[in-house]
Amino acid sequence: MNSARLFLILSIAAVLAWGCAHADEEDSIAPLAPASGRVDPGLGPGAQALSSGPGYKGSPSWSPEGGRIAFTKDGYVVDKPTGSGNLRRWTTRDFFAEDTEWESDDALMILGAVPPSGAEEISNSLYRARLGEDSLELESVENDVSAVGAGRGRLIFAFGSKTRESWLTMTRGGGKIDRRYSKPIAGRVASLSLAPEGAQAVLAVRPPKDREVSELRVFDLRKGEGRKIARLDGAREILGTPQWTEQGIYFVAGKQSTTLDSDGSEPLYNIFRVPEEGGSPELAPGVGEDFVAASIRVSPDGRRLAIIGRLNPKSPTNLYVLDPLANVLTAATTNEDMEIKTGLDDLAWSPGGESVAVIARGTPSTEPEVRADPADRLLRDFYNLYEIPVGGPEEAPR
Amino acid sequence: MRDVVFWLSGAAVAFLVTAGAFLLLANLATAPSEKSLNPDRAPVGSGHAIDLQLDRERLASLEPLPDQSLDLVVENEGEEPLSDVNVTLSVSSENTALSDSRYYRQTVEKIPAGGSENVRFEFDLVVPEQPVTRPSAAAPEPSREILELRATTQEGNSTVRTVILPP
Numbered sequence: 001m002n003s004a005r006l007f008l009i010l011s012i013a014a015v016l017a018w019g020c021a022h023a024d025e026e027d028s029i030a031p032l033a034p035a036s037g038r039v040d041p042g043l044g045p046g047a048q049a050l051s052s053g054p055g056y057k058g059s060p061s062w063s064p065e066g067g068r069i070a071f072t073k074d075g076y077v078v079d080k081p082t083g084s085g086n087l088r089r090w091t092t093r094d095f096f097a098e099d100t101e102w103e104s105d106d107a108l109m110i111l112g113a114v115p116p117s118g119a120e121e122i123s124n125s126l127y128r129a130r131l132g133e134d135s136l137e138l139e140s141v142e143n144d145v146s147a148v149g150a151g152r153g154r155l156i157f158a159f160g161s162k163t164r165e166s167w168l169t170m171t172r173g174g175g176k177i178d179r180r181y182s183k184p185i186a187g188r189v190a191s192l193s194l195a196p197e198g199a200q201a202v203l204a205v206r207p208p209k210d211r212e213v214s215e216l217r218v219f220d221l222r223k224g225e226g227r228k229i230a231r232l233d234g235a236r237e238i239l240g241t242p243q244w245t246e247q248g249i250y251f252v253a254g255k256q257s258t259t260l261d262s263d264g265s266e267p268l269y270n271i272f273r274v275p276e277e278g279g280s281p282e283l284a285p286g287v288g289e290d291f292v293a294a295s296i297r298v299s300p301d302g303r304r305l306a307i308i309g310r311l312n313p314k315s316p317t318n319l320y321v322l323d324p325l326a327n328v329l330t331a332a333t334t335n336e337d338m339e340i341k342t343g344l345d346d347l348a349w350s351p352g353g354e355s356v357a358v359i360a361r362g363t364p365s366t367e368p369e370v371r372a373d374p375a376d377r378l379l380r381d382f383y384n385l386y387e388i389p390v391g392g393p394e395e396a397p398r
Numbered sequence: 399m400r401d402v403v404f405w406l407s408g409a410a411v412a413f414l415v416t417a418g419a420f421l422l423l424a425n426l427a428t429a430p431s432e433k434s435l436n437p438d439r440a441p442v443g444s445g446h447a448i449d450l451q452l453d454r455e456r457l458a459s460l461e462p463l464p465d466q467s468l469d470l471v472v473e474n475e476g477e478e479p480l481s482d483v484n485v486t487l488s489v490s491s492e493n494t495a496l497s498d499s500r501y502y503r504q505t506v507e508k509i510p511a512g513g514s515e516n517v518r519f520e521f522d523l524v525v526p527e528q529p530v531t532r533p534s535a536a537a538p539e540p541s542r543e544i545l546e547l548r549a550t551t552q553e554g555n556s557t558v559r560t561v562i563l564p565p
Contacts, residue, residue, distance in 0.1 A: 053495040054544060074495035093495045364542075368457040369562040375490070375544050381562055382492065 016369050043360060043386055044334030048390060050082055050357060050385035053376035057383050060357040063102050064153075066350050069357060070108055071385060072097045077110055077129070082387065092128045094138050098124060099345055101150035104173065109155050110138065111148050126157055141177075142169065147189045147248040149241070151300075152198035154178070156221070158189030164208045168192075168201070168219060180223045185217065191344075192219075192370050195244040196302030200276075202249050214238040216251065219275060225271040229278035240344035243298040243305060247324035248273045250284055250305055252293045268313065269293050273324075284315040284329030288312075294342035299353045306332075306347055306356045306390070317342060321390050332356065332390045337363055341383060355387045446547045447476040448483065448509075450547055457561055462525040462543065469518050472549050472550045474509040481508050487519045492562075493541040523563075541565040 051057060055073040062069050063079070067152045070079035071276035075096040078087045078200045090108055091097060097112035110127045126145040127138035144161045153172060160166035165184040172178040194201050199222055205215040212235045226229040232238065232253055242251035255267035270280035285288060290312035297306045305322040307329075317337040322328070333340070341359040362380035371378055451471040458467050468487070483506040489501040500522065506515045523543060523550045545561040 053490045053494075054490075056492075074493050076495060093497065364564070365562075366564050366565065368454065368460075368497040370452055370457070371556065371562070372455070373560060374548075374558050375546050375560045375562075378560065 011200070021248055034348045040176070041337045042334075042338040042362060042380060043340075043358075043388065044332075046389045047333065048387040049379050050387050051080065052379050052382075052384055054378075054382045056374065057359055057385060058341070058343055059097070059099050060348040060349055060359065061101050061108075062350050062357065063105055063107055064351060066352060068105075068287055069348075069385065070100050070102065071359075072100060075112075077108065077112075079108070087129075090136065091138065092133070092144065095138075099148055101148060101155060103128065103150075104153075107140070109150070109171070111145060113155075123161070126159075141171070147192045147203070147241075149193040151194040154194070154198065156194060156201055158185070158190065158192055160184075160188065163188040163206065166205075170221060178373055179221075179224075181219075183224060184224070185226060187215070187220075190214075190238065191241040193241045193243055193298075196298065196300065200244070202244050203343070204251065210295055216242060216249065216274060216281075218249075227278070229276065229369070229390075230274045230281050232281070238296050239293075241297075243296050244276070244302065245298050245305055245324045246302045248275045250298070251281075252296055253281070271296065271307065271309075275291060284322070284324075286322055286324075286329050289334060295344050295347055297347050297349055297356070299349050300351060301353055304353070304390075306349060308342055308347055309356065319347070319356060319388055319390075332388050333358070338380070339363060343355075350387070352392070353390075354392050355389050357385050357387055359383050401432065433484075447473055447547050447553075448480065448551060448557050449473040450485075450549055450557055450559045451514075452547070452559060452561065457563070460523055462523050462565060464522040464524055465520065467518055467520045468524045468545070469516060470507060470547060471514050471516055472506055473514040474511060477511050479508060480506075480551050481512050482506075482552050483509060483515075485517050486548050487521060488546045489521055489523060490544050490546070491525070491541045492544060496541075525565075 018156050022305065029133055029313060050069055058072045060069055060071045063342045067081060068079050069082055070387045071079060072310055076093050077090040077097045077100050079090065080087045091110065094116050095112055097110050099111040101109045103109050108129045110129055111124050112127065113122050113124050115122060123144045125143045126141040126148065128141050131136050142157065145157050145159045146166065151157050154170055156168060156170045158166045158168055165186060166189040167184055168181045169177055170179045185205060187205045190206055192201050192203045201219045201221060203217045203219060205217050207215055214232040215228055216230040216238065217226050217228050229236045229338040236253050236255055239252040239254065250271055250273050252269050253272055269278050271287050271291065272283045273284045291309055291315055293307060293309040305324060307320045307322055308323065310317050317336050318338045319332040319340065321330050321332050340361045346359045361383045369381060371381065373396060451473060453469060456468060472483060472485060485504045485506060487502040488499055502521050504517050504519065504520050506517060509515050525543065542565055543563045545563065547559045548556055550556040
């Protein structure tokens with residue numbers, strides 16, 4: 001009896017001692033130091049730098065598992081972990097990539113071209129790059145590709161050597177062609193994206209012989225049939241890629257212009273919404289009539305829209321998130337003297353819909369700037385990627 | 399009565415052994431990896447024993463031409479004299495697709511404690527020709543030149559200054 005009691009007491013003491021013995025180790029875990037520059041105050045609280053150093057960056061794309069982010073850098077393609085870690089290069093420096101999308105966690109689809117030595121214009125091709133191959137060789141998938149859209153493990157692209165007709169093709173895994181759609185689309189597909197459920201796509205199309213018209217078309221990927229849902233006349237153009245939400249199709253459009261307007265101001269673009277059944281586009285509710293839009297991206301679940309733009313022509317550029325059901329626009333960044341890049345592909349949702357990647361830099365100085373860090377650790381002096389928390393999908397009211 | 403006490407003691411011991419096993423597994427699974435927790439640690443040997451002073455006016459007068467010169471002051475802020483301090487200058491473009499970085503190196507033989515030495519670099523600041531670019535992939539503005547100056551002591555202490563020159 002005494003020995004049983006003694007054993008019981010010793011057991012309790014041993015368990016307690018074991019449980020307490022590791023408390024010191026937990027205390028010794030140092031938090032990641034913000035002094036390293038991972039948190040940038042120029043975009044508001046919570047913004048995390050995803051890259052650093054020089055290089056003109058663009059077209060961010062999160063890997064399917066969300067652990068890495070790929071982007072273009074001075075035309076070539078790199079990726080890196082969303083935490084700390086080194087860059088991996090996917091293409092050579094003489095390759096010019098416009099867009100890159102993950103096909104899987106170890107393969108990228110890249111839209112771009114190797115420019116010739118002359119000045120002639122060449123069209124883009126679609127390539128596939130795989131991780132772990134010894135060289136930076138690309139596998140050609142298709143030539144004369146004008147637009148690419150990805151989602152739910154598949155990628156759809158439009159191609160056509162002339163502006164008269166385009167064709168759509170879908171790949172699914174391994175870069176293999178899953179389906180070629182036989183019915184051509186009249187005109188040139190300028191951009192396209194997949195609906196969140198993945199069975200349909202929305203296309204911005206330039207009809208043949210009419211440069212002052214933009215059309216919006218939807219395409220059923222199961223039936224292989226498309227239809228026009230909206231037409232923009234009067235020299236208005238669709239800017240960037242239309243986005244399919246649960247509340248209809250949103251797109252940015254405005255007057256065609258490659259230069260400043262006659263009064264010296266920048267051309268202004270608005271966000272429009274059109275039902276997927278078709279109809280007249282209306283200004284997107286909840287955004288405001290004065291809103292100047294640059295680029296939009298729908299969240300992976302189709303319930304929110306990330307927007308880079310300005311509340312009015314005189315306000316700073318910020319990232320906003322629109323809830324299309326409630327028509328509520330929420331600012332996700334607080335821009336403090338930063339230049340947020342407004343390129344058409346310069347924002348991307350994380351796979352889980354908790355964050356949006358944007359690209360920004362501080363306003364460049366006209367005087368030499370001296371910094372106390374190596375160039376490859378500098379943030380604000382160059383365009384760099386930032387992860388902006390936007391709340392989880394559950395925060396969107398239903 | 400003894401049987402009841404025996405079974406109660408046995409059950410308690412079995413519970414504690416099981417709990418201890420789970421505790422052991424939990425501790426094993428969450429053992430911190432020191433390597434992964436220190437991604438942004440400063441380079442080994444960084445310190446404030448030396449400093450670099452640059453003349454901003456001279457920086458502003460640099461031109462994108464060959465035969466440029468830059469004077470800088472290497473200061474020993476420590477209490478011991480320094481010898482064989484390596485000072486390097488790398489000149490590169492903001493455009494990382496251009497792989498034409500140039501490197502220059504000088505050695506300062508001795509810097510007394512609390513003293514300083516002047517170093518002059520003569521270098522080319524020729525803006526490299528931009529490769530054939532396509533508007534959609536290239537930056538819409540000219541690239542800036544970057545000067546990275548680093549002084550390193552024999553003990554491994556180093557200090558860095560990065561200069562970004564406007565186009």
